[in-house]
Amino acid sequence: MTTPSIQLVGVGRRYGPTTVLDGLDLDLTPGVTGLLGPNGAGKTTLLRILSTVLAPSSGHCRILGFDPADPDQRTEIRRRLGYLPQESGYPRGFTAFRYVDYVAALKEWTERDSRHAEVRRVLALVGLDDLAAKRMRTLSGGQRRRAALAQALLGSPDLLVLDEPTTGLDPEQRASLRGVLSGAGHRSTVLLATHQTEDVAALCERVIVLDAGRILYDGAVTALVGTATGKVWHADEEQAAALSSWRTGTGRYRHVALDPPEDVELAEPTLEDAYLLLRAQAVRDRAGVTA
Ligand SMILES: Nc1ncnc2c1ncn2[C@@H]1O[C@H](COP(=O)(O)OP(=O)(O)OP(=O)(O)O)[C@@H](O)[C@H]1O
Numbered sequence: 325m326t327t328p329s330i331q332l333v334g335v336g337r338r339y340g341p342t343t344v345l346d347g348l349d350l351d352l353t354p355g356v357t358g359l360l361g362p363n364g365a366g367k368t369t370l371l372r373i374l375s376t377v378l379a380p381s382s383g384h385c386r387i388l389g390f391d392p393a394d395p396d397q398r399t400e401i402r403r404r405l406g407y408l409p410q411e412s413g414y415p416r417g418f419t420a421f422r423y424v425d426y427v428a429a430l431k432e433w434t435e436r437d438s439r440h441a442e443v444r445r446v447l448a449l450v451g452l453d454d455l456a457a458k459r460m461r462t463l464s465g466g467q468r469r470r471a472a473l474a475q476a477l478l479g480s481p482d483l484l485v486l487d488e489p490t491t492g493l494d495p496e497q498r499a500s501l502r503g504v505l506s507g508a509g510h511r512s513t514v515l516l517a518t519h520q521t522e523d524v525a526a527l528c529e530r531v532i533v534l535d536a537g538r539i540l541y542d543g544a545v546t547a548l549v550g551t552a553t554g555k556v557w558h559a560d561e562e563q564a565a566a567l568s569s570w571r572t573g574t575g576r577y578r579h580v581a582l583d584p585p586e587d588v589e590l591a592e593p594t595l596e597d598a599y600l601l602l603r604a605q606a607v608r609d610r611a612g613v614t615a
Pocket residue numbers: 339344361362363364365366367368369370410
């Protein structure tokens with residue numbers, strides 16, 4: 325059995341009186357794991373804890389074999405970590421090359437020639453090699469996001485923590501990024517928080533769904549998609565009671581519901597369908613408990 329590169333036991337986080345993460349138990353091993361959840365579920369908070377930016381209020385973490393609560397061990401984690409925050413500031417006057425080179429220097433990459441070679445490698449990985457000499461302020465939003473991603477990839481880190489990496493990327497860049505991340509997942513532990521269920525379906529074997537600071541689902545993507553079988557269907561009419569319902573380009577409606585009618589024309593479910601159903605079931609369960 326592979327030793328987990330991340331182990332969380334009873335990890336919680338509060339902001340004042342508000343509990344944002346509630347006693348999470350989680351093991352992560354190499355590969356690309358998707359992290360889904362609604363706005364405010366606690367995804368960024370979890371990623372910040374894994375990146376040693378934020379300390380948990382309770383519980384224990386072991387990251388790449390080190391304890392982030394110990395300052396020396398925290399440094400060891402940071403040496404092996406690549407982190408793409410949800411929002412990052414940019415030195416606007418720096419070129420893309422200088423920005424990534426600056427981060428590489430902060431990461432203790434002292435030998436200039438090998439550092440520059442690594443900066444060129446990661447800029448090429450995110451498709452910015454031709455734009456390396458442009459200043460950050462003159463790049464588009466998606467191009468700046470790719471520069472931020474390039475800094476996370478420096479040194480092929482053992483742990484890659486990415487907060488919505490595909491936001492603002494065009495379809496070619498998103499597809500190309502999938503290649504980069506699946507490659508990274510061969511040797512590293514990659515955790516990818518996103519609202520793009522297609523990216524998770526395309527890339528990840530495992531998905532974690534966070535909801536109100538708790539893990540609602542942790543398992544295989546295929547198993548989660550399988551839970552939606554029989555709950556997605558096509559019809560000629562609108563279905564007001566459905567969880568989601570829209571008229572597709574073919575002129576027919578596609579419906580998703582926890583309790584579909586009988587004898588319907590079933591459609592192939594997607595991860596998005598399964599995610600919507602999982603969340604709806606959780607709301608129903610909570611209402612049932614409080615009723
Ligand atoms: N510094 C902070 N002080 C107080 N509350 C905070 C702070 N940071 C986050 N929160 C709260 O913690 C909760 C979880 O936020 P978090 O950013 O982790 O969610 P998320 O799942 O990443 O959401 P999104 O999908 O919108 O990015 C939210 O209710 C948020 O308001």
